[in-house]
Amino acid sequence: MPEPQPARERILSRLRAAPARALPADPAPGGPVWAPPVHGDARLTRFRAMLEASRAEVHEAGAEDWPEILRTILAAKGVGSVLYAPNTATGRRLAEAWADAPAPTPALVAYDRPVEQVKPMLVERIDAAVTAALGGIAHTGTLVLWPTPEEPRLMSLLPPIHAVVVDRGTVADSLSAVITAERWTDGMPTNAVLVSGPSKTADIEQTLAYGVHGPKELIVMVIG
Amino acid sequence: MSAEPRQSDFTGKARIALDDPKLRANFRRAMDGLMAKRGAQFADPVEWAALRARGIAARAGSLARLPELLEQLERRCAENGIQVHWAETTQEANAIVLDILQAAGARRVIKGKSMVSEEMHLNAHLNAHGIATMESDLGEYIIQLAGEAPSHIVMPCIHKNKAEVAALFADRIPGQPYTEDVDQLTAAARRALRGAFASADAGISGVNFAVAETGTLVLIENEGNGRLSTTLPPLHIAVTGIEKVLERLDDLPPLLSLLSRSATGQPITTYVNMITKPRQPGELDGPTAVHLVLLDNGRSRVYCDPELRDTLRCIRCAACMNHCPVYTRVGGHTYTFTYPGPIGKILTPQIEGLDCAGEQPHASSLCGACAEVCPVGIPIPQLLVRLRQEAVSPTSTAVKGGGTGGSLMETLIWRATTLMFTSPRLYGAGSRLMGWFGHLAPAWLPGLDRWTRTRSKPKFAAKSLHRLAKERGYPDA
Amino acid sequence: MNRDVPEWPEAVYFFGTCLVDLFFPEAGLAGMELLKSQGIRVIFPPDQSCCGQPARNNGRPDEARAVARQQIKSFPKAIPIVVPSGSCAGMMREHYPELFVGQPDEAQARAFSARVYELTWFLVHVCRMRLTDHGRPVKVAFHASCHSRREMGVHEEPRQLLRALANVTLLDLQRPAECCGFGGTFSVKQPDISGAMVRDKVADVTAAGADELLSGDCGCLMNIAGAMDKAGSPVRARHIAEFLLERSHEC
Numbered sequence: 041m042p043e044p045q046p047a048r049e050r051i052l053s054r055l056r057a058a059p060a061r062a063l064p065a066d067p068a069p070g071g072p073v074w075a076p077p078v079h080g081d082a083r084l085t086r087f088r089a090m091l092e093a094s095r096a097e098v099h100e101a102g103a104e105d106w107p108e109i110l111r112t113i114l115a116a117k118g119v120g121s122v123l124y125a126p127n128t129a130t131g132r133r134l135a136e137a138w139a140d141a142p143a144p145t146p147a148l149v150a151y152d153r154p155v156e157q158v159k160p161m162l163v164e165r166i167d168a169a170v171t172a173a174l175g176g177i178a179h180t181g182t183l184v185l186w187p188t189p190e191e192p193r194l195m196s197l198l199p200p201i202h203a204v205v206v207d208r209g210t211v212a213d214s215l216s217a218v219i220t221a222e223r224w225t226d227g228m229p230t231n232a233v234l235v236s237g238p239s240k241t242a243d244i245e246q247t248l249a250y251g252v253h254g255p256k257e258l259i260v261m262v263i264g
Numbered sequence: 265m266s267a268e269p270r271q272s273d274f275t276g277k278a279r280i281a282l283d284d285p286k287l288r289a290n291f292r293r294a295m296d297g298l299m300a301k302r303g304a305q306f307a308d309p310v311e312w313a314a315l316r317a318r319g320i321a322a323r324a325g326s327l328a329r330l331p332e333l334l335e336q337l338e339r340r341c342a343e344n345g346i347q348v349h350w351a352e353t354t355q356e357a358n359a360i361v362l363d364i365l366q367a368a369g370a371r372r373v374i375k376g377k378s379m380v381s382e383e384m385h386l387n388a389h390l391n392a393h394g395i396a397t398m399e400s401d402l403g404e405y406i407i408q409l410a411g412e413a414p415s416h417i418v419m420p421c422i423h424k425n426k427a428e429v430a431a432l433f434a435d436r437i438p439g440q441p442y443t444e445d446v447d448q449l450t451a452a453a454r455r456a457l458r459g460a461f462a463s464a465d466a467g468i469s470g471v472n473f474a475v476a477e478t479g480t481l482v483l484i485e486n487e488g489n490g491r492l493s494t495t496l497p498p499l500h501i502a503v504t505g506i507e508k509v510l511e512r513l514d515d516l517p518p519l520l521s522l523l524s525r526s527a528t529g530q531p532i533t534t535y536v537n538m539i540t541k542p543r544q545p546g547e548l549d550g551p552t553a554v555h556l557v558l559l560d561n562g563r564s565r566v567y568c569d570p571e572l573r574d575t576l577r578c579i580r581c582a583a584c585m586n587h588c589p590v591y592t593r594v595g596g597h598t599y600t601f602t603y604p605g606p607i608g609k610i611l612t613p614q615i616e617g618l619d620c621a622g623e624q625p626h627a628s629s630l631c632g633a634c635a636e637v638c639p640v641g642i643p644i645p646q647l648l649v650r651l652r653q654e655a656v657s658p659t660s661t662a663v664k665g666g667g668t669g670g671s672l673m674e675t676l677i678w679r680a681t682t683l684m685f686t687s688p689r690l691y692g693a694g695s696r697l698m699g700w701f702g703h704l705a706p707a708w709l710p711g712l713d714r715w716t717r718t719r720s721k722p723k724f725a726a727k728s729l730h731r732l733a734k735e736r737g738y739p740d741a
Numbered sequence: 742m743n744r745d746v747p748e749w750p751e752a753v754y755f756f757g758t759c760l761v762d763l764f765f766p767e768a769g770l771a772g773m774e775l776l777k778s779q780g781i782r783v784i785f786p787p788d789q790s791c792c793g794q795p796a797r798n799n800g801r802p803d804e805a806r807a808v809a810r811q812q813i814k815s816f817p818k819a820i821p822i823v824v825p826s827g828s829c830a831g832m833m834r835e836h837y838p839e840l841f842v843g844q845p846d847e848a849q850a851r852a853f854s855a856r857v858y859e860l861t862w863f864l865v866h867v868c869r870m871r872l873t874d875h876g877r878p879v880k881v882a883f884h885a886s887c888h889s890r891r892e893m894g895v896h897e898e899p900r901q902l903l904r905a906l907a908n909v910t911l912l913d914l915q916r917p918a919e920c921c922g923f924g925g926t927f928s929v930k931q932p933d934i935s936g937a938m939v940r941d942k943v944a945d946v947t948a949a950g951a952d953e954l955l956s957g958d959c960g961c962l963m964n965i966a967g968a969m970d971k972a973g974s975p976v977r978a979r980h981i982a983e984f985l986l987e988r989s990h991e992c
Contacts, residue, residue, distance in 0.1 A: 045349070045350050047350040047351055047352040047356055047560070048350035050352060051334075051350055051352060051506065051560045051564050052331050052334065052335070054564040054565070054567070054568060055330050055331040055334070055506075055564050055567055056331045057568070058564075058567050058568040058570075058573075059568075059570050060328070060570075061570040061573065063321070063324055063325060063328055064317070064320050064324050064641075065317075065321065066317070066318060066322070066325065067314060067318060067321070090531065094530075094534070151548065152548075153548065154549070155496070155548055155549035156498075159462055159496075160462065163458055163459075163461065163462045163496075164458065164462075179531075180521075180531045181531070181532075182532060188547075189544075189546040189547045189548065192547065192548040192549045192550075193495050193549050193550055194495060194496065194549045197488055197491050197492060197495065198492075214517065215516070215517040215520070216514065216517045219513055219514060219516075219517070220514075224478070224513055225477055225478060225512070225513050225514075227478070228478045228479075228480050228513075228538060228540040229540065229541075230539075230540060230541040230542070230544050230547060230550060231495070231537070231538065231539055231540070231541075231550060232538040232540075233491065233535060233536065233537055234532070234535065234536035234538075235534065235535060236531075236532045236533070236534055236535075237534050238534070239487055239488040239534060239535075240486050240487070240534055241402045241403075241450060241486060242419070242486075242528070243401070243402040243406065243419060243420070244402070244421075244424075244426050244429050244446050244449055244450070245293075245294075245425055245426045246293075246294055246297050246298075246419075246422075247426070247446040249446045249447050249449075249450035250447075250450075251450070251451075252402055252450050252453065252454055252487045252488070252489070253400065253454060253457065253487045253488035253489040253492055254487065254488025254492075254534075254535070255488075275931065275933075278931065278934055279933050282933050282934065589919050589920045589922070589938055590931075590934055590938075593934055593937045593938065594934060626926075626930050626931070627927075627930075627931050627934065628924070628927065629887070629920050629922060629923065629925075629927040629928075629935070629938070630798060630887075630924055630927070631887035631891075631920035631924065632887055632888070632891040632892070633887070633891075633918070633920065636891055646839075649797065649798055649800060650800075651800075652798070652799055652800030653800035653801075653802060654800070655800060656799075656800050656801070657800070670800075678796055678799070678801045678804050679804070681791075681795070681796070682796065682804040682807050682808055684790070685759070685790040685791045685793070685807075685808040685811060686790070686807050686808060686810070686811045688787065688788040688790070691790045695762065695763055698763060699763075714928075714929045714932035715928060715929055715932065715967075716971075717932050717933075717936055718932070718935070718936035718939060718940065718967075718968050718971060719936075719939070719963075719964065719967025719968045719970070719971050720967045720970040720971045721967075722764055722963050722967060723764065724763055724764060725763060725764055725766045725767075728763060728766055729757040729761055729762040729766035729769040729770060729785075730762060730785075730787060731766075732766050732769075732770050733755075733757075733769075733770070733785040733787075734785075734787070736770070736773075738755075738783055738784070738785045739783075739784050739785070740784065740785060740786055740787045741784060741786065
């Protein structure tokens with residue numbers, strides 16, 4: 041039973057009583073913010089350039105060989121443990137490919153239990169995580185993440201390195217295009233995140249520093 | 265409850281700030297950098313104009329339907345499992361947050377950056393009731409350690425240089441050596457805050473945009489502390505002003521672009537965090553309960569005046585203060601209240617009252633740099649002038665504390681000058697008198713004494729242009 | 742500035758502004774002489790006084806309107822009104838319409854506003870003024886007032902005129918768009934902040950290495966020149982109209 045809220049009624053009645061006012065015209069209602077000059081390869085070039093400008097590492101790979109390329113990259117960074125989503129296509133592919141990989145191969149740690157049971161491990165002891173992205177946005181060099189029960193929210197946030205697998209066919213021009221094409225207005229997930237680079241701050245003397253709270257490194261595997 | 269001074273004493277604080285060379289240098293450097301970065305983002309004037317027009321339309325359009333949209337937002341949130349609370353005052357909002365925390369047995373709170381929570385003085389309220397609060401945005405963390413308030417709405421510790429941060433960290437973080445290396449300072453904050461995130465019983469955040477169409481709370485940031493605060497603890501409370509509502513998800517792309525580019529000169533912030541529901545069955549993380557507290561605190565009164573309503577378009581990008589020659593010289597603390605700079609000069613007097621912040625609308629040369637860069641076209645100088653009117657108008661009802669400003673002497677001076685400027689005979693006589701005797705005006709004359717602190721006394725011309733034009737035979741009709 | 746350029750007029754009104762009238766009449770006179778040199782009949786209506794901006798900016802719209810009416814009455818013919826100040830022109834052009842909303846004489850005020858032009862804009866776009874430089878080499882900096890720049894959109898025109906002078910080197914300021922700190926009553930209501938702003942402006946002009954500082958607005962000039970004088974700076978400050986007139990005269 042909801043509590044009665046006199047504040048609500050008072051606020052709303054003041055707002056309703058306020059006089060109306062002529063509105064400035066919307067020059068392009070519902071239109072895209074950004075008219076993209078990019079298609080096909082140009083779109084991917086922009087996506088990559090913008091991500092790299094935010095200090096993300098971008099690698100192109102095939103649908104089959106990306107786990108091996110990623111393994112080499114992570115091993116070179118001295119990554120010992122990798123958080124993965126065992127029940128997603130990306131996670132399964134990773135596990136299969138790494139099962140017989142030669143040393144050094146990072147140990148795969150499944151995120152398959154509620155956070156409450158694994159919090160200390162997630163917060164302090166994982167070196168990297170691998171997730172998929174729902175898509176990309178060329179305009180700003182952005183990854184679209186829609187975490188799911190199988191691929192939870194904290195994967196892209198807690199470990200110092202986040203590797204994201206994005207299918208090149210899912211890279212769109214702009215956020216407006218994604219919202220329209222994916223029909224976001226029909227219903228949003230619990231949490232959706234746009235990621236455009238590693239965690240950073242400029243709070244101390246406007247000097248950029250990376251990895252203040254989220255991942256210090258963002259590795260983007262563009263596949264397909 | 266709040267220990268806030270009731271008078272802003274802008275002038276007195278400004279004098280102290282102006283005499284602080286380190287503070288002046290810190291702000292000058294920071295503002296120069298932020299202006300250059302924003303300028304590079306909007307190098308194309310055609311794109312800027314088009315994008316800004318869309319931003320204005322989105323904000324003004326959403327405000328036009330504010331009451332319905334708030335109800336729609338509430339409905340959508342309820343459907344999605346987010347509980348919505350309404351607070352008319354900051355005291356009510358504090359009580360609501362405290363109730364939620366106490367009901368959940370929460371003792372430790374981790375906070376994402378939220379100017380509305382600063383406006384509420386929420387930390388002080390929770391601390392007084394035995395709940396520990398930890399700020400997690402690096403800038404907020406620094407000023408919390410220093411026991412200070414934010415001096416900028418996007419970069420809260422912009423008034424400090426790295427030597428000051430280094431000294432503070434060495435003093436307040438156990439085991440932290442003195443270092444001015446920004447990477448090491450940042451890493452120290454990460455280490456210090458990781459445990460606080462993990463052990464927090466609740467996370468409190470602000471909201472950048474609340475989308476009525478889908479019931480989505482949008483939070484933008486670069487650090488990830490906002491995502492952590494709203495994901496790791498079992499309880500999330502978001503506090504926001506009632507004006508932050510957007511009608512449609514489609515309004516978001518232009519505003520995200522305007523906000524990030526105007527604020528820090530980035531094409532987009534590192535994270536755009538869109539929260540629509542608490543943790544759903546089967547999901548492994550995220551808070552199991554999400555609350556949204558909608559704060560009025562005078563906003564509905566601002567809304568009632570069609571002209572002043574434009575104040576509420578603000579998306580808190582801080583471009584106005586970054587480009588303000590006054591803010592650059594006096595810094596954010598001079599403004600006393602939560603929102604400094606040009607937006608603060610129009611918002612604060614409306615929220616706190618012209619009787620306690622009436623100085624602020626006058627602390628502007630009306631240079632218009634703020635309005636020029638405002639991504640949602642708030643006519644700040646126009647509104648400053650409007651507030652100056654409300655302060656001296658005896659019949660003012662539009663603004664809290666209206667009609668309390670202006671002395672009888674000022675009113676008489678304006679009447680006298682009006683008389684002179686509307687009567688050619690009086691004006692002619694006056695200008696001759698000033699030409700003859702103006703140089704005799706003593707430098708201690710009120711007004712002149714202030715002028716001559718920095719400048720020589722202005723010299724009245726011996727002959728006015730009126731007389732010169734006549735002498736040179738210029739026709740008068 | 743995107744504004745329709747009127748036909749070349751046979752006659753114009755000159756609105757001197759109160760500041761020019763009382764403190765810098767030679768600036769006003771120079772403006773009138775420049776217009777006259779273009780073959781235009783320049784009318785100076787004697788009943789003019791002030792644009793009303795001080796009252797308007799201090800929240801006294803009734804007083805501002807009364808003063809504005811005096812000007813509207815004094816410039817009755819449908820000919821351009823040229824103003825040697827971007828700030829006063831901005832008041833008359835941008836703020837009269839809003840000041841007269843709902844007033845019986847709103848239409849008159851609007852018609853008046855539409856006839857207001859800033860001097861350098863008028864010289865460039867309407868007169869298409871051609872300048873011959875008869876002066877010695879000199880280095881100058883130009884300060885556009887905030888209202889000239891942001892209300893009237895005039896800041897390139899004066900620079901264009903200066904660049905047309907062969908012996909004049911136009912220097913760039915580090916922060917050309919930053920306010921000098923005048924702001925009318927702001928300079929006496931917040932003398933310390935205003936003082937800090939003008940000292941920075943003077944430092945900018947000095948660092949640029951200018952012999953002269955020019956501006957199209959006597960408010961800024963009174964402020965900047967006053968601060969330079971107090972600081973003992975050798976830089977001369979004056980209205981651009983005076984400078985242009987002097988340069989175009991044969992020695």
